[in-house]
Amino acid sequence: MSIRTVSNVVSDYPYVADDTRARVQAAIDRLGYRPNLLARSLKQGRSHVIALVVPELDVPYFAELARLIIAEGRERGYLVMIDHTDGDKNLERELILQNARPMNFDGVILSPLALSGADLSERPPGAPILLLGEKSFDSLADHVAIDNVAAADEATTHLIDIGRSRIAAIGVQPSGYDTAKLRLKGFRRAHRRAGIPVDRSLLMTATRFHRTDGAEAMRQLLARPDRPDAVFCFNDLLALGAMRTVLAAGLRVPEDVAIVGFDDIEDGRFSTPTLTTISPDKQLIARQAIEQILTRISKSDDAAPIEIRAPFRLAIRESTAGIPCDGGARHQADRPASRPTRSDSQP
């Protein structure tokens, strides 16, 4: 039996007699032969592996999204491996410049925190990348995100609609962090439309978007003589931390302080009270991200980057409306969802 015959069997080359194939396979099984996968992927020039890089793996929004992206990749024969950067600008840079990675990824899906447009424009040609989330890069790469300004506006308008007028915001961040900037913009727009002035002393910064930051910001708000009657938190973790502080102080949610979050993580569907939140369509975001990066990988073209708008909806629960809600129910349509739109960006 020649080496060529073995090679043909291993490579699934079609012109091999069935009994020959069976004998070779039996020998392979017996000897525990494994083709050198690294060498094979080197030869083929494709690894069929995509890296998904998120700022924080233990932020449930990213973990939930990662699960969906892994599943979408697997359906299409791609392995998606996860890394996280902790929002470290150097790690994000190394990643897109691909000079610190010993792996040969076919593409990278990145949810950047600290990366700048200048960093992004340095990346080498022919390295497919797709960006997730709120940082806007003026069409430097394919990008999937919801309309954060519209979502924050809708969340804030809901608080105004239920009669609240002293509304705090938790999650304001130093310039450079676009997520916070866009959500604050929507918060202000809702106030402006309703003719309610924004009290700047109710705009609370948060270093990170964790429960502990929300709890701390809420402690400061409750210490004031004129505490707010509602709070819009820039993510659900901040909201769940803030809720804990309000309840531990003996106040009621939503009667004394109504709370809205952002992300619709599972935690908020099982908290007491359940959490009203902006619910991005994560399933669709995952599918759009995988489909678009595979398009880039297969075409290797230099077509202009595209901007994909994913839909979201406001999920109204007990923390604002006192409406009992089955925690297990997913994606109930409390309000009509905004429509997905897809537009080619102008380069």
Added chain:
Amino acid sequence: MSIRTVSNVVSDYPYVADDTRARVQAAIDRLGYRPNLLARSLKQGRSHVIALVVPELDVPYFAELARLIIAEGRERGYLVMIDHTDGDKNLERELILQNARPMNFDGVILSPLALSGADLSERPPGAPILLLGEKSFDSLADHVAIDNVAAADEATTHLIDIGRSRIAAIGVQPSGYDTAKLRLKGFRRAHRRAGIPVDRSLLMTATRFHRTDGAEAMRQLLARPDRPDAVFCFNDLLALGAMRTVLAAGLRVPEDVAIVGFDDIEDGRFSTPTLTTISPDKQLIARQAIEQILTRISKSDDAAPIEIRAPFRLAIRESTAGIPCDGGARHQADRPASRPTRSDSQP
């Protein structure tokens, strides 16, 4: 400038004049030259990448552990990439047999759900693997875990100590899932020692360890005329789901039903009431896992697999004791921690 000179610069070969190095580097930067990383790792035989494979990335315990393992790996110059299997036995098998992976991992850290000892003994020699979690494989591979029987015993004993006698367990699973089996064993042992019979009708199965499974099991328990006065849930997600059901039914935690979880995820430190739980020392588990697999990788030896016991403690919070607890406080020593032990297993 010769190809050899360029190669020397790229490879960080020491005997290159500084100005030559600078000129080559400038050319590299200008041309966007990237060394073929895949070819390089092929030549060196090491990728410096470790795969961490968990059953479910969006179960907070695994996400929190993954963050710690990534950090420990990074400190030692290793990239840790994450994948999850959803507990799929075929994916777990493919992974340890390394015949479905196009990547060249130096080692694999695996938290298996469905894998059997027989599967594990099939793996090829020289593929470093470390197992996390509760499945016991009779010393087929290095293994880091806490003593689950002792931990479940301590959690159950705590419920007995606060005067509860009708204690339910949520998370019982069909045979093959060692996590549930070991925790049930500890639950029974605590009852036996206290001379309290276990009511088998209070042993609730759970298909998965998610909030929704805990909520459903609790609904069934509350529908009984003789409902339990306490429940030991085999993880925190089950406990948080069960807590939601109890509170939504208008009952009080812990007065009517006391609840203990397992894992000490961040959610339970911010829930209302906060959750009493078994707290494994995740930081130490992460360090032990990385150190041990790097030892295997560097030595490539066939020394007998070792069994590493990580410490845990019972964190007593409001869901059993009504003790107010600062949700943000991490690792407060409610009880003396059990001591870490490390023993070479008998092959």
